Amino acid sequence: MAHMGPGSAGSTADPEYWHITGDSFPSIKSEMDAEEEPEHLTKIKLKLQDIQEAHSKIKKDIIFTPVVEAKHVGRKFCNVFFKLENLQYTGSFKARGACNALASLSHSERSKGCTISGGRNFLLAMTYYGHRYSIPTSVVVPRDCPIADRHRYRENYAVVKMYGSDQNDASLHALSYCEEIGTKHMHGYDRLDLMAGYGTIGLELLCQLDKIDAIICPVGSGGLIASLIVAVKSLKPKCLIYGAECASCPVMTRALQEKKPVMVQLNATIADSLANNIAGMNAFNVIKGYLDRIVTVDERMISRAMIMLLEREKLIVEGAAACPVAALLGGRVPELAGKIVVCIVSGGNVNSMRMARVIDRGLAADGRLVKFMATVPDVPGAIARLLVKVGETGADVRSMVPERTWMKRDIFSISVSKI
Amino acid sequence: MAHMGPGSAGSTADPEYWHITGDSFPSIKSEMDAEEEPEHLTKIKLKLQDIQEAHSKIKKDIIFTPVVEAKHVGRKFCNVFFKLENLQYTGSFKARGACNALASLSHSERSKGCTISGGRNFLLAMTYYGHRYSIPTSVVVPRDCPIADRHRYRENYAVVKMYGSDQNDASLHALSYCEEIGTKHMHGYDRLDLMAGYGTIGLELLCQLDKIDAIICPVGSGGLIASLIVAVKSLKPKCLIYGAECASCPVMTRALQEKKPVMVQLNATIADSLANNIAGMNAFNVIKGYLDRIVTVDERMISRAMIMLLEREKLIVEGAAACPVAALLGGRVPELAGKIVVCIVSGGNVNSMRMARVIDRGLAADGRLVKFMATVPDVPGAIARLLVKVGETGADVRSMVPERTWMKRDIFSISVSKI
Numbered sequence: 060m061a062h063m064g065p066g067s068a069g070s071t072a073d074p075e076y077w078h079i080t081g082d083s084f085p086s087i088k089s090e091m092d093a094e095e096e097p098e099h100l101t102k103i104k105l106k107l108q109d110i111q112e113a114h115s116k117i118k119k120d121i122i123f124t125p126v127v128e129a130k131h132v133g134r135k136f137c138n139v140f141f142k143l144e145n146l147q148y149t150g151s152f153k154a155r156g157a158c159n160a161l162a163s164l165s166h167s168e169r170s171k172g173c174t175i176s177g178g179r180n181f182l183l184a185m186t187y188y189g190h191r192y193s194i195p196t197s198v199v200v201p202r203d204c205p206i207a208d209r210h211r212y213r214e215n216y217a218v219v220k221m222y223g224s225d226q227n228d229a230s231l232h233a234l235s236y237c238e239e240i241g242t243k244h245m246h247g248y249d250r251l252d253l254m255a256g257y258g259t260i261g262l263e264l265l266c267q268l269d270k271i272d273a274i275i276c277p278v279g280s281g282g283l284i285a286s287l288i289v290a291v292k293s294l295k296p297k298c299l300i301y302g303a304e305c306a307s308c309p310v311m312t313r314a315l316q317e318k319k320p321v322m323v324q325l326n327a328t329i330a331d332s333l334a335n336n337i338a339g340m341n342a343f344n345v346i347k348g349y350l351d352r353i354v355t356v357d358e359r360m361i362s363r364a365m366i367m368l369l370e371r372e373k374l375i376v377e378g379a380a381a382c383p384v385a386a387l388l389g390g391r392v393p394e395l396a397g398k399i400v401v402c403i404v405s406g407g408n409v410n411s412m413r414m415a416r417v418i419d420r421g422l423a424a425d426g427r428l429v430k431f432m433a434t435v436p437d438v439p440g441a442i443a444r445l446l447v448k449v450g451e452t453g454a455d456v457r458s459m460v461p462e463r464t465w466m467k468r469d470i471f472s473i474s475v476s477k478i
Numbered sequence: 479m480a481h482m483g484p485g486s487a488g489s490t491a492d493p494e495y496w497h498i499t500g501d502s503f504p505s506i507k508s509e510m511d512a513e514e515e516p517e518h519l520t521k522i523k524l525k526l527q528d529i530q531e532a533h534s535k536i537k538k539d540i541i542f543t544p545v546v547e548a549k550h551v552g553r554k555f556c557n558v559f560f561k562l563e564n565l566q567y568t569g570s571f572k573a574r575g576a577c578n579a580l581a582s583l584s585h586s587e588r589s590k591g592c593t594i595s596g597g598r599n600f601l602l603a604m605t606y607y608g609h610r611y612s613i614p615t616s617v618v619v620p621r622d623c624p625i626a627d628r629h630r631y632r633e634n635y636a637v638v639k640m641y642g643s644d645q646n647d648a649s650l651h652a653l654s655y656c657e658e659i660g661t662k663h664m665h666g667y668d669r670l671d672l673m674a675g676y677g678t679i680g681l682e683l684l685c686q687l688d689k690i691d692a693i694i695c696p697v698g699s700g701g702l703i704a705s706l707i708v709a710v711k712s713l714k715p716k717c718l719i720y721g722a723e724c725a726s727c728p729v730m731t732r733a734l735q736e737k738k739p740v741m742v743q744l745n746a747t748i749a750d751s752l753a754n755n756i757a758g759m760n761a762f763n764v765i766k767g768y769l770d771r772i773v774t775v776d777e778r779m780i781s782r783a784m785i786m787l788l789e790r791e792k793l794i795v796e797g798a799a800a801c802p803v804a805a806l807l808g809g810r811v812p813e814l815a816g817k818i819v820v821c822i823v824s825g826g827n828v829n830s831m832r833m834a835r836v837i838d839r840g841l842a843a844d845g846r847l848v849k850f851m852a853t854v855p856d857v858p859g860a861i862a863r864l865l866v867k868v869g870e871t872g873a874d875v876r877s878m879v880p881e882r883t884w885m886k887r888d889i890f891s892i893s894v895s896k897i
Contacts, residue, residue: 122547125546127541128541130567130568130569146546150792206873366830369830372565374792375788411789411837412874414788415833418830422831
């Protein structure tokens, strides 16, 4: 593993847990060993200093999110901590990037306002800080954007414009729309100002925990993990950084295989905020040489991780944020046994209806919700007797569908399905 | 408002937010003004010193839970913070009491073990610390105790015995059972050793926030709020302490009216861990003279508070823990406008199935889930046309029940219900 900087572990930890001021961050500058991997280094544009400057700029306007120890996840395997970006303003780490990007605008850019396109977490963050900094915002979303999301953008006083059938349509339209109304276009993809903001998570973490062996971070287009690599490996080179990607759209895994970002088919995933079809180039250049490992996790593991976080850790997380825990639960990282591992809980913006569905699927995956079919005689009291039998096992009946029409057996029996 | 002690506000706040050591707690002893209310004072058995001693005893084995600022609750009304006891070991503040009670046992009591009866949060906490301190535990629960709960007790290596049809039956049986097997009986009702543990929440809070105008705390039999009163009012007499009780079993409201604990009918409530039929005497004696106000909140407000905490604050809370927020949302505490208010999020142990139901009811209470009936002609394509109309409004159809049998209109129409 290549080291990105000369910082030693001992120099970074703030002895006063949770207590932090701007000055207590180590001022070691990222000086990469140019002789070791010369080609890479010229391509990496994000520097530790950018992240430190972002920290100074945004710290008063973001939440220094808590780190909590896992109570159940990793039990008997490793010591897990969660960095709770779901408790960040706007419910995700994107707040840090949005805050830095908007705080960096010039006075005239601020007064003209911004047109914004991108995913839900990005739009929530940008409209929130737009309102906070008195910057007028317009967002362009596809026509199928959920009512609840549009409502949240409007709560932040954004003008909401609907266009096209998917995110690409909306983003393209945003480009022409912002020229039309004379505002700056802000997208959320592979931008250095956003990444500098995201990286502040790494600076906080190093002050919150004296010892971290590994960090597992969700991977979409790669901005978050790349910025963590720059922040953490510059200051604590020995800390391992792992990426957890959803198997439905493994853009970074494919990019690492092909040695460059390549288009990947976009599949539906519960980790919807990771659904990108190509890795960001700035992110890829960092990740290429310095990521320790990337693993993919499937939908079922993500659901199980979400419900475990909900039930056992009392944390609301979105699918993307559950991927690191899914990697642990799925036994994908056996080499971390006995280690101190931080999972980045990147966000908690999951639709309530979807959360209710995840609970059901998670219970089913855990074998705590079962569906079965039984054929009973078509006489009074037969179904009641079946339900008594079920009750005796200690199980609860959630729903029941009597079926007489499509039965393949004699017409004197009926079938009962339970979910 | 009576003051319980001479501690001044200035002396209590630790200037280093989040940073705490055992020595940083103020050592002011609670010296109540005996001349002011002599009768009361002799009845109050819990002292600040008990809480401070509990803190020394348990601090290494409990979580110093985070305080986070509300992002949505209280917006434009007051500045709300949450003390996250749902992130405590075992998911509730009961961990503090259980830890103190078990840590206080003698060596011989420890080796004999304990028989425990009480509510879910208490049993979870006692079995967890029983295992942690190598104290064998047996729990007695009623026959209808959910499988998931029994599974959790067994995970903590407790022997689980089922007896009787309700909590009273189980508790009475525990009394004879512990004699039979020669263990100590531990219940969770109105015990000073538990309350001393609970009070450590107050000590932590005073170190975490420099300024607190008011604390709103859920009220069941009163142990938690009484211990907070002793801890907080001893050290910061000006801090208001409010209780939020569920309207379904208002034991403390009734006790305050009658000037003594009285039996109250036990009704089903979503805040199930507050469901007690009589206030504790030790708790009542503290609360009687020193509680600033008690308000009741109804089931609907509790559901709405739970869903708001889930969606906007990304917090999993049980019904009881949502009561303080329900009081704010329901406009029950208008005098707190503009104040710094801490809501005690007492626990997060809510059954997942119930959580899914709460989400539905909360959405319905918010008008985001609606049920309606429409009559359409009984011809092919009629229902499809109805659904297209619904889709055009931006709404999603969750479920649909066509009804032909019980229609009161002509037999050429059918009725469609949506939930």
